[in-house]
Amino acid sequence: MSSRTDSGRPIARHGWGPALATVLGTLITMGAVAALGLWAAGATDLPEGSFPPVVAAAVVTAVGGTVELSGDAGGLAGTEGGLTVIPLSVTLAGALVLGGGFLRPLRHRDGAGAPELAGWTARIAALWLLAVLGLALVARHTFELSLGDGPLGDLGDLFGFTPVVGFSTNVVPTVLIGLLWLAGVLVVSLAVSRDAPLPSGLLRLRTAxxxxxxxxxxxxxxxxxxxxxxxxxxxxxxxxxxxxxxxxxxxxxxxxxxxxxxxxxxxxxxxxxxxxxxxxxxxxxxxxxxxxxxxxxxxxxxxxxxxxxxxxxxxxxxxxxxxxxxxxxxxxxxxxxxxxxxxxxxxxxxxxxxxxxxxxxxxxxxxxxxxxxxxxxxxxxxxxxxxxxxxxxxxxxxxxxxxxxxxxxxxxxxxxxxxxxxxx
Known part of the structure; x- marks a missing residue:
């Protein structure tokens, strides 16, 4: 929503509604791209309802979060693992939607003060923090791993055990990195945009x-x-x-x-x-x-x-x-x-x-x-x-x-x- 000063110059006052729409649009886009990609990769065949947490984990890693692998195969077996990879297709899709949503209310403006930009950014950041926190908590799952035929399967049948493999996110680093990702996207969006207003002190910097x-x-x-x-x-x-x-x-x-x-x-x-x-x-x-x-x-x-x-x-x-x-x-x-x-x-x-x-x-x-x-x-x-x-x-x-x-x-x-x- 917006109001006008006595001189008639519009002053945008960005409410929580546009901020929520921007964050939800970003999450829906990233989740859809990740889900379709994982579906094409065959992740729907994972056991025990693993697909939704795997999609959440893909979105978490797309904003720089980490996924830790774990396992439990009893005293006769051992597991180890780790994963550091960013699905950049998901990252790029989310960055484009987030940047567009952030800039949309700022278009066709002659200028904007630092308090206005700070308030608009803070609303998006607060909602984004909650979103990343929720994803980090959802992106965890444990399922049994079939040993199949062969020596490993025979040993599993002999000793009566089935390895359990799981994944989870480290919540605090994930939230912090997610906020840094958000800040990077917003800064780049302001730097690239021709129409977005900036405080007068930054206009010369943007020219360069x-x-x-x-x-x-x-x-x-x-x-x-x-x-x-x-x-x-x-x-x-x-x-x-x-x-x-x-x-x-x-x-x-x-x-x-x-x-x-x-x-x-x-x-x-x-x-x-x-x-x-x-x-x-x-x-x-x-x-x-x-x-x-x-x-x-x-x-x-x-x-x-x-x-x-x-x-x-x-x-x-x-x-x-x-x-x-x-x-x-x-x-x-x-x-x-x-x-x-x-x-x-x-x-x-x-x-x-x-x-x-x-x-x-x-x-x-x-x-x-x-x-x-x-x-x-x-x-x-x-x-x-x-x-x-x-x-x-x-x-x-x-x-x-x-x-x-x-x-x-x-x-x-x-x-x-x-x-x-x-x-x-």
């Missing part, structure tokens, strides 16, 4: 920050769209549509943004062991399925699957140059080329840092019965994917400087041509 922030968001979304088109073509031509749609709905940005960093020249270390796999193209699983930790970069991809992976470098370079040009074109004409280059470098470095922190994967599950079935057997395995962080950030700085300077020169040439006019 907004073009680069807008460019980085566009770069990330463009990478996701390209991967989405490729995934849909693969689903239509090579079969296995359920698995492909599971990847799209759960981990498409994981793949797209990993490819973006690899195209920059970054290196990731990884390993795939046991029955588990990465939600990624088959070639990546092959590169990482080795006895020891493997290296994933452009060189190993080319060595494993031919020279076609050099196209990744070309595509990434084109995307960065287009982003730099668009960023410079949206900036005031008085900004110099070297300033564009510095801003592009800093923005790209921060973006790559965010990707490296969010796209890493650590998953481990081990079950042994009288020493049978340790890691590497049918009921055990691990997946590891982690970046060489500072090397990736350094390459992003270098790419940002080069493409930022080139994009600024292109934008300046276009401005001069437009100023000259048709007869120039």
């Amino acid at each position: 920050v907004r073009p680069a922030a807008w460019g980085m968001v566009g770069l990330l979304l463009a990478a996701v769209v390209i991967c989405l088109v490729i995934a849909l073509v693969v689903a239509a031509t090579r079969g296995h549509p359920a698995e492909t749609f599971a990847v799209i709905l759960l981990g498409l940005p994981n793949i797209a943004w990993l490819a973006l960093t690899v195209g920059l020249g970054a290196t990731w270390d990884g390993r795939v062991e046991g029955p588990f796999g990465l939600p990624m193209p088959h070639v990546l699983d092959e590169v990482l399925r080795t006895p020891d930790v493997s290296v994933l970069n452009l060189g190993t991809l080319v060595e494993h699957d031919g020279g076609k992976w050099w196209w990744l470098l070309v595509v990434v370079a084109a995307l960065l140059l287009a982003t730099a040009f668009a960023t410079a074109a949206c900036s005031p004409a008085r900004v110099r080329a070297w300033q564009h280059a510095v801003r592009m470098a800093v923005a790209l470095a921060l973006t790559v840092l965010m990707i490296c922190l969010m796209a890493r994967i650590t998953a481990r599950l081990g079950l042994s019965v009288l020493g049978i079935g340790g890691l590497g057997e049918g009921f055990s395995g691990q997946v590891l994917l982690r970046p060489r962080l500072w090397g990736a950030v350094g390459l992003a700085l270098l790419w940002g400087l080069v493409t930022g300077f080139a994009g600024a020169l292109l934008a300046r040439a276009v401005r001069r041509r437009d100023a000259a006019g048709p007869g120039g």
Whole structure:
């Protein structure tokens, strides 16, 4: 709702209703994307009503929360496990809805005071805190694990036990990280938006920050769209549509943004062991399925699957140059080329840092019965994917400087041509 001052200038007073609608819309979107992705992945076959808690756990991990695995197989058996992975498709869907809901009441305003923005943010944060707390409490479940046929099953029948596996969330860290995620989404939304009002003291800062922030968001979304088109073509031509749609709905940005960093020249270390796999193209699983930790970069991809992976470098370079040009074109004409280059470098470095922190994967599950079935057997395995962080950030700085300077020169040439006019 809103009111007017004596001068007639509108002052928005955001109530709890719009805040509740924003938070509920975000949760419903994230829950729907997670549920559809898990359904496509076959999670509905989990025993004993596990599906709803698993969906809640997926949403919790999407905002940075952690899921702890536990097990109890009696005195003759042992279990161990851990899971750190962010389903970035769910994260991205929630961020888009949350950012849009946050900005909607602020559009078409000349300005906004700090108390107004603080009050609107506080309402959303209070409701979001309750929502994440509820999800963290719901995202826990325990179910029995069938040992099937073979030596493990025979031992289970002989000694009369069935392993119990469960998962839960660490509530306090999950709530704190969820609030940090919320703060990050809201800050980026304000930085990117052209229409959202800011206190007068921050207007100059947004003039410097907004073009680069807008460019980085566009770069990330463009990478996701390209991967989405490729995934849909693969689903239509090579079969296995359920698995492909599971990847799209759960981990498409994981793949797209990993490819973006690899195209920059970054290196990731990884390993795939046991029955588990990465939600990624088959070639990546092959590169990482080795006895020891493997290296994933452009060189190993080319060595494993031919020279076609050099196209990744070309595509990434084109995307960065287009982003730099668009960023410079949206900036005031008085900004110099070297300033564009510095801003592009800093923005790209921060973006790559965010990707490296969010796209890493650590998953481990081990079950042994009288020493049978340790890691590497049918009921055990691990997946590891982690970046060489500072090397990736350094390459992003270098790419940002080069493409930022080139994009600024292109934008300046276009401005001069437009100023000259048709007869120039």
